[in-house]
Amino acid sequence: MDGLELYDLARRLMYISSDAIPDRMDPQRQSGVPDTSVPIDEQLAAAAGIEDPAEAKELIATLEGLERRLSGSVSPDPFDWYTAGTPPWDTGRPQTAIRELAEAGAFRGRVLDIGCGTGENVLMIAALGLTATGFDLSGTAIETAQRKSHERGVKAEFAVGNAFELDALDRRFDTVIDSGLFHALTDPNRPRYTENLAAVMSPGANLYVLCYSDSHPPGPGPRRITEAEIRETFTTGWQIASIEPTTLDNNIYPNGIPAWIATITRTAATQD
Structure with a gap:
């Protein structure tokens, strides 16, 4: 992900809050009772306006990698995607x-x-x-x-x-x-x-x-x-x-x- 994409992603995430999650995806808002039946990745995808499950999965993978890169908590090199799992592009076989x-x-x-x-x-x-x-x-x-x-x-x-x-x-x-x-x-x-x-x-x-x-x-x-x-x-x-x-x-x-x-x-x- 280059600098422009990091900026674009950060800009989109600034607007993702509890108010951005549609009612149908927010059981807490409707009932007042915590409910974990809706996975957080589905809530995030809904808040970002993403309907395609594959695109939602890609967003989650991108965010997880971004978190590792920004925090540096997993590796001394925060730009090393390989330290905390398999990156999306590493399929274990030649392209x-x-x-x-x-x-x-x-x-x-x-x-x-x-x-x-x-x-x-x-x-x-x-x-x-x-x-x-x-x-x-x-x-x-x-x-x-x-x-x-x-x-x-x-x-x-x-x-x-x-x-x-x-x-x-x-x-x-x-x-x-x-x-x-x-x-x-x-x-x-x-x-x-x-x-x-x-x-x-x-x-x-x-x-x-x-x-x-x-x-x-x-x-x-x-x-x-x-x-x-x-x-x-x-x-x-x-x-x-x-x-x-x-x-x-x-x-x-x-x-x-x-x-x-x-x-x-x-x-x-x-x-x-």
Whole structure:
């Protein structure tokens, strides 16, 4: 969730109080007797004007993660979503769209997964015989990825790091995967992001971006990305081969979330 979404969510929550809960959802108001038959998540969803159960579930997951990030009571790093449970996007398996690319032979050479989480995409790619590296801000997620690598006997490299400090890797890659990171970036951070990508991608290297699309209804969670936004971000020094509709797997929507999968080639050694 980026700063704009945090602001929007906070603004909405400012107006959620007992007066905002519809009478039909507030047994206490009607009877004067406490009643726990209506779960608090249903009351919150009603107060926020959310009728779709899946969207309500996503809101609760977002709020729980936000609480952990703001309080820091669970982990020394309040921005580490992995310390108090499984985040909605960690399904315990590779993303379907990424697996399909791997099966089609799209990945080659040295492969980097930025924001790799607990490493499912990386381990799948490494199992194909490619040199695969995973990079994530969450130390907890990287520890889990390293444990999986050891348990499965799959050789892969994992490192804790920031997507805006990719030069710390001190190497270039032939394939880079962004599976669920781009839609979390603020507008001002997009140029910084592409500059960092350019620093670690060889000319001719391919970038695959999997992100929320604007086909997903407005609501809590990551921002919805238009095709135009992707095209406006990757201009000089980049060539967009394709932007196709797909789905992004998560633990809330059984059929996945509408998403884009973009194939983008690095065309210059340095970014202008």
